[in-house]
Amino acid sequence: MILSMAVISLPIVAIVKWFPHDTKKPQDAVQTVDYQIPLDQARRDPDLPFTALGPASLPAGWRATSVHADLTPGEPLRWELGFLTPDQQYVALDQVSGGRGVNGILGQQAPDPAPVAGAAGKVSAGGFEWQVYVSGDGKRHALVRSVAPTGTGTGAAAAAGPVGVVVSGTVGVPELAEFAGQLK
Numbered sequence: 001m002i003l004s005m006a007v008i009s010l011p012i013v014a015i016v017k018w019f020p021h022d023t024k025k026p027q028d029a030v031q032t033v034d035y036q037i038p039l040d041q042a043r044r045d046p047d048l049p050f051t052a053l054g055p056a057s058l059p060a061g062w063r064a065t066s067v068h069a070d071l072t073p074g075e076p077l078r079w080e081l082g083f084l085t086p087d088q089q090y091v092a093l094d095q096v097s098g099g100r101g102v103n104g105i106l107g108q109q110a111p112d113p114a115p116v117a118g119a120a121g122k123v124s125a126g127g128f129e130w131q132v133y134v135s136g137d138g139k140r141h142a143l144v145r146s147v148a149p150t151g152t153g154t155g156a157a158a159a160a161g162p163v164g165v166v167v168s169g170t171v172g173v174p175e176l177a178e179f180a181g182q183l184k
Contacts, residue, residue: 035067035081042069042079049097049149050163052079055182061086078105083179091169091179097149102164106144109168112136123173125180132173142168143176 035054042052048071058064066082077097084090094105106113115121116132123130123143130143146162167180 030065030084032063033065033067035064038067038069039081045071047071048079049077050079050095050147051150053093053095053165053183054081055093055179056184057182058083059085059178062091065090076104085171085175089170089175091167091171091176093179093183094164094166094168096164096166098161102144102146102162102166105164105166106133106142106168109166110135110140110142113142120173123177123180125177126183128180130167130177130180133168140168140170141173141176142166143173143180 039054062083065084068080070078079095081093096105110133113133121132128145130145133142145165149163167176
């Protein structure tokens with residue numbers, strides 16, 4: 001019986017040793033995307049009630065990992081970009097039409113959000129004042145501001161309120177403010 005096991009084990013060892021394995025590191029599992037073309041298309045969309053934002057430049061080592069536009073009629077219109085930092089932290093930019101859309105996005109990006117009170121609750125970035133939020137578990141932060149809808153298409157009419165801009169992530173408020181300052 002031992003001889004039979006040895007005969008069967010030799011091919012198995014050879015297969016494991018000489019055939020290629022999946023050598024991707026965990027951080028390589030997240031694909032990098034090019035967001036510039038969808039951003040340009042969103043900026044040209046006359047029905048979008050806001051000018052789609054994107055960073056003028058990214059900090060060294062950051063990479064875009066998601067781009068999404070939800071332009072479903074009757075729903076809050078949404079533009080989203082996602083980024084991964086060199087130390088595997090996530091940062092997201094969301095723009096959403098209508099006042100009720102902001103709360104939904106904020107709840108997704110920073111679960112159980114609470115506004116930060118006092119001087120620490122306001123941040124200036126990119127020429128705008130942002131309200132700081134922290135998730136219930138304290139692991140995620142968000143910066144939120146509202147702007148008036150722009151554009152003349154049906155999307156602008158459907159906005160039914162301000163456009164919310166939410167910059168959120170697992171990085172600290174200073175990194176979020178630096179990113180928010182790059183939005184154009």
